Amino acid sequence: MARIVQKFGGSSVADADRIRTVAARIARTYRDGNEVAVVVSAMGDTTDELIALARQVNPDPDPRELDMLMSTGETVSATLLSMALHGLGLPAISFTAGQAGIRTDDQHRRALMTSVKPERVRRALEQGRICIITGFQGVNEAGDITTIGRGGSDPTAVAVAVALKAARCEFYKDVDGILTADPRVVPNARKLDTISHEEILELANLGAQVLHPRAVELGQVYGMPLVVRPTFNDGPGTVIQAEEAGEEAGMEQYNRVRGIAHEKGVAKVTVVGVPDRPGIAHRIFQAMADAGINVDIIVQNVSHGGVTDMSFTIAADDLGQAQRLLEPVRTAIGARDISSARGFGKVSIVGTGIQSHPGYAARMFGTLSDAGINIQMITTSDIRITCLIDEAAVEHATRALHTAFNEATAAGQAAAY
Amino acid sequence: MARIVQKFGGSSVADADRIRTVAARIARTYRDGNEVAVVVSAMGDTTDELIALARQVNPDPDPRELDMLMSTGETVSATLLSMALHGLGLPAISFTAGQAGIRTDDQHRRALMTSVKPERVRRALEQGRICIITGFQGVNEAGDITTIGRGGSDPTAVAVAVALKAARCEFYKDVDGILTADPRVVPNARKLDTISHEEILELANLGAQVLHPRAVELGQVYGMPLVVRPTFNDGPGTVIQAEEAGEEAGMEQYNRVRGIAHEKGVAKVTVVGVPDRPGIAHRIFQAMADAGINVDIIVQNVSHGGVTDMSFTIAADDLGQAQRLLEPVRTAIGARDISSARGFGKVSIVGTGIQSHPGYAARMFGTLSDAGINIQMITTSDIRITCLIDEAAVEHATRALHTAFNEATAAGQAAAY
Numbered sequence: 001m002a003r004i005v006q007k008f009g010g011s012s013v014a015d016a017d018r019i020r021t022v023a024a025r026i027a028r029t030y031r032d033g034n035e036v037a038v039v040v041s042a043m044g045d046t047t048d049e050l051i052a053l054a055r056q057v058n059p060d061p062d063p064r065e066l067d068m069l070m071s072t073g074e075t076v077s078a079t080l081l082s083m084a085l086h087g088l089g090l091p092a093i094s095f096t097a098g099q100a101g102i103r104t105d106d107q108h109r110r111a112l113m114t115s116v117k118p119e120r121v122r123r124a125l126e127q128g129r130i131c132i133i134t135g136f137q138g139v140n141e142a143g144d145i146t147t148i149g150r151g152g153s154d155p156t157a158v159a160v161a162v163a164l165k166a167a168r169c170e171f172y173k174d175v176d177g178i179l180t181a182d183p184r185v186v187p188n189a190r191k192l193d194t195i196s197h198e199e200i201l202e203l204a205n206l207g208a209q210v211l212h213p214r215a216v217e218l219g220q221v222y223g224m225p226l227v228v229r230p231t232f233n234d235g236p237g238t239v240i241q242a243e244e245a246g247e248e249a250g251m252e253q254y255n256r257v258r259g260i261a262h263e264k265g266v267a268k269v270t271v272v273g274v275p276d277r278p279g280i281a282h283r284i285f286q287a288m289a290d291a292g293i294n295v296d297i298i299v300q301n302v303s304h305g306g307v308t309d310m311s312f313t314i315a316a317d318d319l320g321q322a323q324r325l326l327e328p329v330r331t332a333i334g335a336r337d338i339s340s341a342r343g344f345g346k347v348s349i350v351g352t353g354i355q356s357h358p359g360y361a362a363r364m365f366g367t368l369s370d371a372g373i374n375i376q377m378i379t380t381s382d383i384r385i386t387c388l389i390d391e392a393a394v395e396h397a398t399r400a401l402h403t404a405f406n407e408a409t410a411a412g413q414a415a416a417y
Numbered sequence: 418m419a420r421i422v423q424k425f426g427g428s429s430v431a432d433a434d435r436i437r438t439v440a441a442r443i444a445r446t447y448r449d450g451n452e453v454a455v456v457v458s459a460m461g462d463t464t465d466e467l468i469a470l471a472r473q474v475n476p477d478p479d480p481r482e483l484d485m486l487m488s489t490g491e492t493v494s495a496t497l498l499s500m501a502l503h504g505l506g507l508p509a510i511s512f513t514a515g516q517a518g519i520r521t522d523d524q525h526r527r528a529l530m531t532s533v534k535p536e537r538v539r540r541a542l543e544q545g546r547i548c549i550i551t552g553f554q555g556v557n558e559a560g561d562i563t564t565i566g567r568g569g570s571d572p573t574a575v576a577v578a579v580a581l582k583a584a585r586c587e588f589y590k591d592v593d594g595i596l597t598a599d600p601r602v603v604p605n606a607r608k609l610d611t612i613s614h615e616e617i618l619e620l621a622n623l624g625a626q627v628l629h630p631r632a633v634e635l636g637q638v639y640g641m642p643l644v645v646r647p648t649f650n651d652g653p654g655t656v657i658q659a660e661e662a663g664e665e666a667g668m669e670q671y672n673r674v675r676g677i678a679h680e681k682g683v684a685k686v687t688v689v690g691v692p693d694r695p696g697i698a699h700r701i702f703q704a705m706a707d708a709g710i711n712v713d714i715i716v717q718n719v720s721h722g723g724v725t726d727m728s729f730t731i732a733a734d735d736l737g738q739a740q741r742l743l744e745p746v747r748t749a750i751g752a753r754d755i756s757s758a759r760g761f762g763k764v765s766i767v768g769t770g771i772q773s774h775p776g777y778a779a780r781m782f783g784t785l786s787d788a789g790i791n792i793q794m795i796t797t798s799d800i801r802i803t804c805l806i807d808e809a810a811v812e813h814a815t816r817a818l819h820t821a822f823n824e825a826t827a828a829g830q831a832a833a834y
Contacts, residue, residue, distance in 0.1 A: 023474075028607035050493070056433035057440075058500040065503075065511055068494040072489035076467070079486040083475040086482075094482055099560055120560075143516055158772075413600075 002167035003035040003125065007135065007157035010229045011174055013077045014044035023084035025172070025231065026130060030090060035125045037118075037164060039135040039157040040081055042073025047136075063108035064144060067137070071097075071145045074134035074153070082132045093124055093133040097139055101157065104138035104146045111138055112144035112156070116163040118149065125164070133160060154215035161224050168225040170237075171211060171237075176230045177238035178203075178210055183261040184403045185395045192258065193236075196243040199258050200349045202384045216240065240257065243352050257360060257405035262398045264391050266296070266344040267319040270311040273336025276303040280333050282309065288324045293318045296346075297379040297388055301333040307336075312386060313378065316342045344376065345394035348386040349405060355382045363404060371400040420452040420542065424552065428591055429492045429648040431461035439648065442589065443547060449509060452542045454535075454581060456552040456574040457498055460491025462607070464553075467527055474501035480525035481561055484554070485831045487563045488514075491551035499549045513547040514556055518580075519573065521555035521563045528555055528563035532574070542581070550577060555621035566576045571632035579639045586641055588628060589648040594655035595620075595627055600676040603819045609675065610653075613660040616675050620768045633657065660769050673768040674777065674822035679815045681715070681807040681808050683761040684736040686794065688743070690704040690753025693720040697750050701727060704742045707716035710735045713763075714796040714805055726754075728794065730805060733759045761793065762811035765803040766822060772799045780821060788817040 006026060013019050030036045050070050054061040061069075064238055078094040085092035085297070101118045105112035123133045134152025138146050149154060152319030154171065161169035178200065181189040201213055210228060218225040219240060227289065288295050298312040314322055318342060329339055347368075356358040364385055367384040368375055377388040389397055430436050460768055467487050471478040478486075495511040496710065502509035514829060518535045521528035535714045538548045543652060552570025555563050578586035598606040614637040618630055625644060631649065636643040636657065646654030691697055698717070705712050715729040731739055736757060747755055764785075771777040781802055785792055790813065792803040 016470070018473050053433070053493075054497065054500055057497050058504040059438050061500045062503050065496040065499045068511060068513070069493060069500075072492050075489050076470075076486060079482040080471065080474050082482045083471055083478045083486075086479050087475040088444075094484070094485060096562075145513075 001033040001035075003037070003164060004029060005037045005039065005157055005161035005164065005166045005169045007039040007153060007169065007171045008041065008081075008231065009153065009171075009173060010041040010044050010077075012048070012172055012176060012269050013040055013081060016080070016186070019077070019080050020249075022172070022231065023081060024347060024365055026081075026085060027088050027090055030130055032208050034290045037121055037131045037160060037166070038081065039134050039153055039160060040077045040134050041153040042070075043077045043080075046073040047153045048078070056350050057247055067108045067111075067147045068145045069224065070147055071134070071137045072126075074136055078132045078134045082130075085130055085132075090130055091128060092130040092132060094134075095121060096134050097137040097156070098145070100131075100133045100160065102133075102138040102159070104148060105141055106140050106142075106144075108146055109145075110149045111140065113138055113148065113159050118160060118163050121160070122164060141258065149258060151212040152214075154212035154314060155218055158215045158218040158222075158224055158226065162218065162222045166224070168227055170227045171215075171218065172229055172231040173226075174231060175210070176233075176235050177228050178240075178259070180258070180406050181398055181402045182262065183396045185262065186260070189402065190406070191235075192238050194241055195258060196238045196351055196352050197240060198243070198383050199350050200240055202348070202381065203261050211240070240382050256354050256357065257349045258351040259349075260398050260401045260405065261348040261350060262346065262394050264345040264394055266313050266315045266346055266391070267316040267321060267322075267339040267340060268311060268313050268344055268386065268388065269319070269326070269338065271330060271335050271338055273307045274310050275334055276306050276308050283308065283328070283333055285312075285330055287329050288314070288322060291325055293316075293322055293325075297377045299377050299379075313344065313346075313377065316344075322328070340385055343391045344388050345391040346386050346388055347394060347397045347401060348384050349401060350384045352383050354385065355380060360405075361385050364401065367400050367404040368397055371396060373400075418450040418452075420454075420581060421446060422454045422456065422574055422578035422581065422583045422713060424570060424586065424588045424646065425458065425498075426570065426588075426590060427442050427458040427461050427494075428464070430457055430498060431709050433497070436494070436497050436501050437458075437504070439589070440498060440505055442648065443498075443502065444505050444507055447547055449795040452552060454538055454542060454548045454577060454583070455498065456550050456577060456690075457491060457494045458570040458572055459487075460494045460497075460554050463490040463493070482676055484525045484528075484564045485562045487564055489549070490554055490556045495549045496737045500546055501546075502549075508545060508548055509547040509549060511551075512538060513551050514554040514573070515560075515562070517548075517550045518578065518582075519550075519555040519576070521557055521565060521646050523557050523559075523561075523563070525561075525563055526567045528557065528575050530555055533576045535577060535580050535640045538577070539581060540723060547793075568629040569631075571629035572635055575632045575635040575639075575641055575643065578641050579635065583641070585644055586645050587637065587644045587654075588632075589646055590627065592627070593647045593650075593652050594645050595676070597675070597823050598815060598819045599679065602679065602815050603627050603677070606819065607641045607823070608652075609655050611656045611658055612675060614657060614767050615660070615769055615800050616767055617657055619765070619798065620676055620678050628657070665734065673771045673774065674766045675768040677815050677818045677822065678765045678767060681762040681811055682733045682759075683729050683730050683762055683805065684733040684739075684757060684759045685728060685744070685806070686736070686739060686755065686757040687726055688747060688752050688755055689726050689743055690724045691727050692751055693725050697725065697784065700746055700750055701743070702729075704746050705731070705739060708735075708738060710739055710742075710743055712784065714794045714803065716794050716796075730761065730763075730794065761806055762808040762810045763803050764814045764818060765801050766818060769800045771802065773795060778802050781818065784821040785814055788813060790814050790817075 082092040082094040135156040177191040179189040226240040499509040499511040552573040594608040596606040643657040
């Protein structure tokens with residue numbers, strides 16, 4: 001008997017059949033004697049369809065109106081799920097974000113939750129009801145509906161779990177849990193039983209979109225146990241928990257690499273002949289930040305004769321806009337040229353502590369070299385090493401790295417996607 | 418310069434093109450210097466589609482959940498209309514019923530508005546903004562979303578107009594205004610310039626669904642001028658106003674019949690051999706009322722030897738349920754038999770004061786007789802005479818009555834649908 005928050009994504013509630021399946025899943029947890037609060041996303045592609053509808057009447061829809069429009073998606077799925085639970089004879093009730101006490105700031109389309117006071121939800125849980133809460137949205141001080149960004153139902157679920165002092169927050173997905181690599185690329189990718197917050201954050205930021213990074217951060221900050229579980233079978237999934245010390249950690253000493261992440265669609269930009277003066281990098285990257293363009297790997301070569309080259313990667317989709325924005329910056333800072341190219345990808349190994357064991361980097365570069373893959377750029381964090389390579393080589397590289405780091409290990413404990 | 422409330426129904430906002438057309442219509446009123454608040458219904462058949470979706474997950478959906486689900490329909494149309502107005506460069510803002518201060522009681526699916534305090538709307542109007550308000554819905558004391566019944570956006574519009582002290586409430590429809598008869602049946606039906614509240618109420622209750630009866634009643638009680646206007650052209654429409662006395666009334670003295678209404682799909686039920694005791698009629702009709710079955714024409718014959726026959730009409734769709742409910746009542750009251758039949762229809766003439774001029778009834782019966790149409794039952798109100806006839810004769814009867822009462826008249830003033 002525990003209080004549990006369960007989160008179901010859009011594909012889990014994409015149609016009436018799936019909604020009934022999800023209801024049966026929730027019913028099992030409830031009938032086991034637990035209090036259950038559920039956070040749902042909009043059905044399937046509803047959010048995209050609503051945005052497309054908005055663009056039909058106005059190519060540049062107002063963010064406040066768009067938030068209010070998009071919020072209907074979760075209201076539909078929440079009420080349908082509640083009705084499906086009624087159909088199983090269970091006392092369910094749905095709540096909008098406003099009714100569930102989810103307050104945000106005023107930044108439409110990317111609002112931040114400022115407080116979660118789910119008094120109605122708590123009372124309903126204590127009355128034995130299953131509470132269904134619309135994910136992805138909140139209400140600001142003025143009473144307007146806000147949304148908290150793509151994938152925002154994940155952070156909603158954790159915030160609600162924290163506010164309700166739940167025992168854990170479970171995320172139901174179309175996968176068995178967190179895997180050691182993308183199974184579409186690495187067929188023998190394995191499910192991990194546990195992974196640390198830091199590791200899954202690196203994986204999420206690298207494009208392995210299993211959990212929204214803000215959900216992981218909230219779970220870490222508030223010490224809320226998170227579990228990624230499969231929607232359509234009874235597997236235990238993967239527990240996201242703080243890094244363990246002691247004997248458990250000991251068995252992993254042979255291999256700290258938990259997962260292999262990869263990403264395609266990367267472009268490389270080089271600003272050539274940049275005067276080596278303070279403030280130049282700031283000028284370049286502020287222009288990107290102002291336009292909301294995410295810059296990833298940044299490499300600045302050693303200066304020769306007072307000039308240097310500055311290279312960085314961005315999503316290939318952003319390249320056109322970046323080129324337009326950088327041209328006036330180039331002129332202003334007196335750089336010689338801007339060269340750029342699409343057609344790159346990234347592969348990463350992720351694992352807590354790999355940075356403190358230089359052998360991992362050497363083994364990664366050696367593996368890629370043995371596979372005949374040329375490394376264009378390298379970037380690292382405490383728990384990650386990323387290499388920029390040709391886009392065409394990404395899948396081959398991912399498989400080679402998975403073989404090198406994961407398949408040699410004894411326990412199923414030893415990897416992560 | 419006036420404060421005007423405009424209401425647009427579902428077919429007026431059925432798709433992106435129509436929404437843009439409606440936006441242009443609103444823009445004209447706004448650019449003429451008026452303050453404009455708009456009440457919208459859900460797009461096209463959205464409400465029916467949402468109900469069908471609910472039934473896919475639960476054949477008997479909970480009313481609270483269904484209200485919350487259906488409310489999304491108006492949120493979608495309101496936000497899209499607001500975006501379309503932005504596209505014309507106009508400052509629009511949409512409000513849910515909760516944001517617009519529309520409070521109701523707790524009767525889900527048929528809630529009554531208990532108060533309308535549109536403070537945010539008033540402030541926004543004073544700031545020069547066009548306010549779009551979701552029709553059909555409200556919020557109860559607990560903060561739950563309610564709906565006020567089919568066609569409820571009409572009463573919403575009048576209630577908002579009253580609360581905002583608007584100069585008038587305009588209803589935009591797919592028709593030129595209130596017509597003397599259904600143009601699909603009577604091709605030469607004419608538009609009326611004015612009609613009284615009582616007359617349009619009789620027409621509405623008789624199935625001529627131009628305005629929701631509660632909207633008319635609210636307009637009458639609060640003295641709010643109502644206008645029915647065409648969405649897709651600039652016609653002046655029909656003004657619904659209190660019956661005028663004096664010279665204006667004088668020109669209509671030749672003909673007080675304002676419109677011909679008709680209805681099909683009527684069933685007749687006769688409880689045969691009913692003991693003529695007090696309380697029997699109550700037993701019969703309470704059973705119908707408890708099941709929400711609307712009873713229309715009621716005829717009780719003169720008693721012979723302590724027993725009588727009691728006949729009444731209901732919608733043919735309700736006949737099966739009525740038969741099941743009446744059988745135990747028949748046994749309990751000791752009536753001999755129940756006979757019933759489908760296949761009837763009604764035709765009515767409507768006009769203030771026709772009841773005080775017996776000539777109208779005689780002329781109506783004579784017209785039907787000349788047309789070879791047999792009258793089965795008759796019922797009257799102060800401003801209406803209705804005859805039950807064979808369903809197959811309804812259209813012929815309607816045309817005959819229109820010719821007799823409307824086409825002989827001089828002014829376009831003289832008729833109503």
